[in-house]
Amino acid sequence: MVEMEFDDESITQVDANTTIQEQIQELSKRLQNVNDDLQQQVREKHGALLQQATHAGRFDVALNTLANDVEQIRSTGRKLKSQIDAQYQQIDSQTRILGRIQQSSHLLRSAGTLLALTAKLRSTKDVLKQAELHYELGQLVDDENLKKIEFVQNARTEVIASRQKLRNLTQMQLVTGLQERNKTQVVNALKIFKNFNTLQKSLDNLVSTFTTDLEQSIKECFAGTDISVLNTKGDTTSIATSKTIRGPGKTPMLTTTQNFRAKFWKSLHWLLYEELYESCEQVNLLKSSLDEIRQFGFDTGEEYDVHQYFWQAVQTLLRISFNDSPAHVTQTLQEGLAKLLTSARGLEDRLNREFIFDNDIFSGLEVGYIRKCAANMKACLAGVDLPSNETVDVFIRVVSTELSAALIDTRLTNSVAAVFIACGKELCTKLEAQIKLGADSKQVVDIPNFQQIQNTLLANILYYYKDSVCRMLIDLKVQFSKTKCTAQQDIVKALEKADILIGTILQQIMDSILSTISIILLSMHREPGLNSEKISTTGPSMYMKELQEFISRVWSNHIEPFEDKEVVSKCGNELATRCIELFVHNISILRPISNVGRQRLKSDCSHMEQALKPICVNLSDLGNPARLLRAMSFLIVQPPAELVKQNVGSDSLVPSYIVLFILFGHASFELQSPHTTANWSNERLIEWLEGHTSEREKLELISGALQRYRDQVRRKNSEQYDEIYPLMVEFFEKALKAY
Numbered sequence: 001m002v003e004m005e006f007d008d009e010s011i012t013q014v015d016a017n018t019t020i021q022e023q024i025q026e027l028s029k030r031l032q033n034v035n036d037d038l039q040q041q042v043r044e045k046h047g048a049l050l051q052q053a054t055h056a057g058r059f060d061v062a063l064n065t066l067a068n069d070v071e072q073i074r075s076t077g078r079k080l081k082s083q084i085d086a087q088y089q090q091i092d093s094q095t096r097i098l099g100r101i102q103q104s105s106h107l108l109r110s111a112g113t114l115l116a117l118t119a120k121l122r123s124t125k126d127v128l129k130q131a132e133l134h135y136e137l138g139q140l141v142d143d144e145n146l147k148k149i150e151f152v153q154n155a156r157t158e159v160i161a162s163r164q165k166l167r168n169l170t171q172m173q174l175v176t177g178l179q180e181r182n183k184t185q186v187v188n189a190l191k192i193f194k195n196f197n198t199l200q201k202s203l204d205n206l207v208s209t210f211t212t213d214l215e216q217s218i219k220e221c222f223a224g225t226d227i228s229v230l231n232t233k234g235d236t237t238s239i240a241t242s243k244t245i246r247g248p249g250k251t252p253m254l255t256t257t258q259n260f261r262a263k264f265w266k267s268l269h270w271l272l273y274e275e276l277y278e279s280c281e282q283v284n285l286l287k288s289s290l291d292e293i294r295q296f297g298f299d300t301g302e303e304y305d306v307h308q309y310f311w312q313a314v315q316t317l318l319r320i321s322f323n324d325s326p327a328h329v330t331q332t333l334q335e336g337l338a339k340l341l342t343s344a345r346g347l348e349d350r351l352n353r354e355f356i357f358d359n360d361i362f363s364g365l366e367v368g369y370i371r372k373c374a375a376n377m378k379a380c381l382a383g384v385d386l387p388s389n390e391t392v393d394v395f396i397r398v399v400s401t402e403l404s405a406a407l408i409d410t411r412l413t414n415s416v417a418a419v420f421i422a423c424g425k426e427l428c429t430k431l432e433a434q435i436k437l438g439a440d441s442k443q444v445v446d447i448p449n450f451q452q453i454q455n456t457l458l459a460n461i462l463y464y465y466k467d468s469v470c471r472m473l474i475d476l477k478v479q480f481s482k483t484k485c486t487a488q489q490d491i492v493k494a495l496e497k498a499d500i501l502i503g504t505i506l507q508q509i510m511d512s513i514l515s516t517i518s519i520i521l522l523s524m525h526r527e528p529g530l531n532s533e534k535i536s537t538t539g540p541s542m543y544m545k546e547l548q549e550f551i552s553r554v555w556s557n558h559i560e561p562f563e564d565k566e567v568v569s570k571c572g573n574e575l576a577t578r579c580i581e582l583f584v585h586n587i588s589i590l591r592p593i594s595n596v597g598r599q600r601l602k603s604d605c606s607h608m609e610q611a612l613k614p615i616c617v618n619l620s621d622l623g624n625p626a627r628l629l630r631a632m633s634f635l636i637v638q639p640p641a642e643l644v645k646q647n648v649g650s651d652s653l654v655p656s657y658i659v660l661f662i663l664f665g666h667a668s669f670e671l672q673s674p675h676t677t678a679n680w681s682n683e684r685l686i687e688w689l690e691g692h693t694s695e696r697e698k699l700e701l702i703s704g705a706l707q708r709y710r711d712q713v714r715r716k717n718s719e720q721y722d723e724i725y726p727l728m729v730e731f732f733e734k735a736l737k738a739y
Contacts, residue, residue, distance in 0.1 A: 167196060174206070178282040186289045194293070206286070207310045210279045211317050217275055218321045221267040222329045224260045227275075261332055265339055272343040273350070276314065280347075280355050283310045311355050319361050334368025337412065338405035345408050359411055370415050373402045377423040386434055387427055389464050395427065396468045403476060403487075410485040417487035421494040427465065428497045431458050435505060442508040444516060444554045448561075455505045456561045462498045463564035469495060502564050506571050509558050514578055516554075518686070520547045521579075521586045525682050530590065530597035540607040541600055548611040555614040569616075576616040580625045583608055584632055585689050588661035589682065591673055598637045605633030627653055635659070640666045640724050644731040649738035656735035657698040660728060664705075667724040670712070674705040696739045699732065706732060 042049070170192045177185030193199040220227045287307045322333060333340060344357050380395040381387065387395075399420050406416040435458055436451040443449065448456070473480070473488055480488045524530065524543045540548065562568050587601050608629060609619055619626045631654050635643060640663055648656045664673045675685035678701075692698060706729060713721055 167198070171202070174202070178285055181281075181285060183285060183289055183292075186285060187292055190286075190289055190293055203286075203306050203309075207283075207306065207313055210283070210310060211313045214271070214276060214279065214314065215317055215321070217267075217271050218317070221264065221271055222321075222325055224263055225267065226263045227267045227270060260328075261336070264329070264332055265336060268340065269343045272347050277347055277350055279310075279314075280351055283307060284351075284354065307354075315358055315361055318357075322361065323364060330365075331368065334365045335372050337362065337365045337369035338408060340365070341409045341412060362409075363411075366412065366415060369412070370419055373406075373416050374419045374423070376402065377419060378426075381423065381427060381430070385430065387430055387461060387465075389461060392427075392461065392465045392468055395423070396465075396472055399423075400472050400475070403472075404479070407476065407479040413480075413485045413487045414490070417485075417490055421490060424465075424469070424491075424494055425497060428462065428501060431462055432501055434458055435501065437508065442512045444509065444512045444558060447557055452509075452558065459502045459505045460561075460563045462502050463562075463567075466495050466498045466564070499567060502562075502567050503571070506559075506562065506567060510571050510575055513551075513554055513558075514575060514582075516550060517547065517579055518582055520550060521582050522683055522686070524586055525590060530600060531592045531594050533594050533596050541604050544604045544607045544611065548607065551611050552614055572615040573622060576612045576619070577622055577625045579612060579615070580608070580622070580629050581690070582686065584628060584658060585686050586682075587632065587636060588658045589664070589673060589675065589685060591665050592669075593665050595637075601636045602633045605629055605636070624653065632658075635662060640727050644727045646731075648731075648735040655695060655698075656731070656738070657695065657702060660699075660702050660732060660735070663724055663728050663731070667728070668722050671709050671722045671725060671728075672705060674701045677705045677708050696736075699736055699739065702732065703736075 170189045173185055174189035174193075176182070177189060190199060193202045217227050283306060287305075290306065322330075325333065341362060344362070348356055376398050377395065380391065380398055384391050402416050403413065403420070406412040434454070436455055438451075440449055441451045441455055443452075469491065473491065477488075520543055523546070524541065527541055527543055529541065539545075559568060559572075583605075587604075590597075590601070593601075612619060616622060619629075635646070635654060643659055643663055643666075646652060646654060646656075646659050661673070664671065675682065675688075680688070688701075689698065706725070709722075709725065
């Protein structure tokens with residue numbers, strides 16, 4: 001291959017003044033040089049060029065040979081195709097002929113079978129056998145090819161007529177069997193429908209018939225027609241007549257609201273309790289019949305549950321009917337929801353709860369019913385600033401009526417109970433607004449004043465309300481147990497509001513009583529006979545006499561007028577417990593005290609039990625406080641050596657700090673009591689003991705007094721401690737380890 005390279009730069013460098021002729025000559029010269037170069041390259045590569053030419057010739061020969069072979073193959077293929085096409089055409093023709101022969105044979109066999117089965121059908125009287133024959137004839141009668149054969153047309157017509165007649169008869173037998181509860185007849189009818197392959201369709205039509213009849217009855221019921229009378233008499237023309245009268249352009253039927261509602265509820269109850277019950281019983285019979293024929297190998301479609309399908313259709317119809325009813329019917333349904341639920345629950349019980357209504361069917365009517373109940377309850381409290389027992393009586397009567405009506409349904413009962421609880425809170429709020437608080441309402445030094453009398457009256461009204469509610473719940477207890485609802489518990493819990501208000505009124509008086517008792521008990525520290533060795537007259541101490549007289553008077557004047565004895569008893573027990581604690585604290589820190597004084601205190605312990613009788617009739621009900629009081633009557637007269645033998649820790653009835661306080665009373669003046677060491681008064685010490693419940697804190701207070709005494713003895717360089725001190729230290733250390 002000759003490569004030609006032109007030097008563009010050399011060309012462009014030709015002098016611009018060179019003539020065209022000179023340029024042509026120069027170009028010709030260069031072309032000649034190129035030609036010479038090409039010839040030179042051919043001469044040099046002459047052998048290679050000849051070899052390539054030889055190979056090209058051989059390749060051309062090979063291509064020609066291959067082309068001849070391909071042509072021979074094509075010729076052979078055309079011959080084979082011709083032979084195969086001939087054989088195929090022959091086989092195809094014979095196949096079509098055989099197919100027509102087979103089709104004709106099949107038609108002849110089908111026609112023969114149709115005629116034979118038709119003859120059997122004509123001679124068979126048993127409907128079940130006829131149904132089986134129709135099952136075999138079904139595809140033959142519907143075969144499009146047989147329809148074109150003339151000699152079987154009469155047989156086809158006869159079979160079709162017999163089939164329709166048998167279907168109509170079977171439908172009548174099914175309806176009659178369901179109405180008469182003839183299970184055998186129903187089972188046979190279902191078998192026939194199965195043989196006709198129309199079982200599913202027949203069941204759907206039957207359910208549709210039930211719901212259509214029910215829908216028509218609902219419309220008549222909502223229109224104010226007494227359907228129970230119509231169905232009892234079987235007067236179907238009356239329904240048509242009533243529809244005609246109510247049609248457009250006709251004179252409307254005039255009736256009173258009371259008359260309409262009477263007919264409405266009578267009809268609706270009959271519709272649910274009688275008509276729907278009858279349909280449900282027929283569906284139950286239908287379901288059991290389906291189960292029976294399944295046992296004999298009939299495939300009825302396991303996924304199809306006629307029981308569930310029917311009940312869903314009924315509930316859908318009722319839901320739509322209630323939601324789309326006229327305004328006056330909706331109002332009647334809402335206000336009489338309890339009647340509707342009574343009929344519905346009665347139907348469920350009558351059907352052994354095999355059919356249960358969904359709650360959402362009636363939920364749309366609850367709002368109106370609850371609104372009516374709320375209006376009735378609130379009407380009892382409207383315009384009443386200070387409710388009385390008469391107000392409570394009227395209120396409870398209305399509540400009892402509403403709850404009794406609603407007890408047929410758990411959800412409705414809870415809703416009505418919620419309304420009652422809200423109204424009860426309103427009643428308590430009105431009474432709460434009248435309660436008097438302050439110094440005048442809690443004085444106990446004189447007979448009850450006007451404010452206290454009014455508070456007592458309010459507390460008694462609250463108690464009367466609470467007691468009335470409890471008696472109402474007892475009366476309704478059986479019905480509550482049937483519904484298994486939480487309404488009763490919710491109502492009882494709501495009564496805590498009344499207890500709180502009664503407790504508020506009582507507590508302020510109790511606080512005043514306790515404060516006065518505390519002052520009286522503190523006066524024992526000024527009792528002259530407790531530090532005297534002279535034996536005084538028998539009987540209680542002066543402070544104890546004052547305490548007995550005060551408790552008796554204040555309880556009789558201020559507490560006994562309260563009628564809620566349960567709350568009074570609870571407050572009395574709490575007050576008695578506090579009195580015992582105050583009494584024990586005071587006698588344990590009492591100093592100085594003589595042996596005669598200790599005997600007097602022992603006697604005062606017994607008198608204390610008598611003083612608390614008005615507050616707590618049975619003192620043993622208090623438990624540990626009562627036992628502590630009796631234990632103190634024993635410990636107060638014991639010598640120190642016996643006192644330190646008392647148990648310590650949680651097993652001890654008498655707290656360790658009480659024993660230590662008593663031991664301080666046996667010691668000399670140098671071993672000062674803890675509150676004296678801290679420069680506290682007796683009153684402040686009692687307050688501190690009441691405010692600190694930790695046993696260890698009280699022991700630490702005593703520890704400070706013992707430490708100060710020990711330091712004082714050391715400063716004096718005294719070699720002898722008070723004889724009580726070692727006993728106290730030993731007991732203190734033992735008690736400290738226990739806590």
